[in-house]
Every structure is written in C-alpha cells, then in structure tokens.
Amino acid sequence: MVTRERGYTLMEIVVAMAIFGIFLFMIILMTAELDANRKRNPVNFMTHPQVSAVVSRLRRDVEDSQSYPSDVDKYEQGPKTLIVEVLAEDGTLEKIVWDFTKAGQVHRLTFRVGALTSQWDAYGLPDFGAQVDAYPIAGQYATRIQAVDEKGQLAIDQLFTPRKH
C-alpha cells in the first residue's frame, strides 16, 4: 500500500514567498532610507551630543575672551590649537587651550599663572580646527571653528565673536 505524504501545495508556498518578499522589500527600503540620511548629513547631532557640548563650551570661551595669547605652556596658537584668555570669576586671568591635534579628540585645558588647573576631554568627535582671524570688519575678527567627519564632510562651521566686557 502506498501512503501519500502530506506537504504544502504550490499555492501555499507561493503565498508564503510573496509575504516573505514583501517583508524583505520593506526592510530593504527602510535600510536604504537610513543609509541615504546617514550619507546626506555629516554628523547626526541627535545621537552625538558631545559635538554640541564642545561647540557650546567653545562659544562661551571665545565670547568671554579678552585676548588670544600666542602660547601657553607647550601649546602655540595655530589652526589645531586655539588659545584664549578670559577673566575668571575670582578676577584673575585664565588661559584656556583648545587642543584639536589628536583626530577625533578635543581637549580643553585651563592654565593659571602657567600652571594647569583643569582639563576636560571629549572623544568620538569629528576633526576640529580653528581660525582666529575670520571675516574682519572694522578691525574686529570672528573666530571660525570647523570640523570635518571621517569622510571629509563639513560637520561644524561656526563663527564666534568676542563680546564687549
């Protein structure tokens, strides 16, 4: 006696494949859209809050600055090192160094009377740089902060001008 094995009909398999295909198509669509957005925007600011943290602190330092010293400790003013002098809360002068020399890292160091008093570090960042003589108007300059991501796309481009004290 021949027993016939039960299985799926052609129609059942076709329907199952069609449903699977629809799911696959949707996943590909979603992934493609994610990828397109990631390529379009240099930095996802919403998922990298440390970028905003650096820019916020930089803005305050430049706006509060009294002068741009040429050097402090082993640091010299340049495209990868920003040095500003600000008036601290206790009335003494404080020199702040923004060190961008290491790719993906930003270090903020404060000096008083030549001695390091504090350090703040941020990691996983785009590559920062500074220009202290941007857009001159009537002898007043803006400080331009730029950062490019690992693909060379411009992620940050900000002008800050020291405020009157």
Place this chain on the structure above:
Amino acid sequence: MKRQAGFSLIEVLAAVLILTVVILTTIAVFTERQNRLRTANETVLTYQALANEAEVRRRDPFAQLETQPPAFVTDTSLLRPLGPFTTAVTVVAKSAVRKDVTLSIRWGNGKRSAALVLIRTDAGGGANLW
C-alpha cells in the same frame, strides 16, 4: 470523502488584517522617526549658518545696513546636505534708531525655511553689539 480541517475564510481575513495593521503601523512610526531626525539635523545645520551670518551682520555699521548684500556673505557650504537652498537678508527700519535685520534660509523646494531676526540699534557709530 474525508474533509480536511483548515482555517475558515474569516479567520484568514482577520489574520491578514491584523498583519496589515502591524506592518502599516511599523512603517508609519519608522517614517515619522526618520522625518523628525532629518528635520532636527537640518535645523541644526541651518541655525549654524544663521548664527554665522548674524556674527557678521551684527558688526556692520548701522548706517550701512541697507546697502549690504541681500544674500549671505558667510560661507554656506555647511548647508550642502540640504540640497538646493536660497539665503536672503532683509532690512526694515522700524525707527530712526532701530532696524530689524531678518536672515532667512529656504530649502526643500521652498517648503522649508528657517529665519533669525537681529534687532539692531544705533549705537552711535561704534561696533554694534546686540
């Protein structure tokens, strides 16, 4: 003839309906999230450009505000991810000592825009700060 047991038409339709609702909801949530994320990123970029232009325009002499270029003078290459965009600067004299400088960016075929208004006052010829 032996009748095989299976799902009724109603059961199959109900299952398909539930599956459709789940799929559509997932797509809607995902699309909305993507749109909001894109909008947020675009807003960050545009406000960087607006803030940069403001840093320059706030240093222009009060008397010469109307004669300044009607588009952004600062570098706007940061806005490249937005696609085609336009920038504009308008100056409206509100009184003899006050002028409102409106900086604006339009993108997304003109459907999206961001603006920043600088209220400039006559500081007597010196550098005009806020």
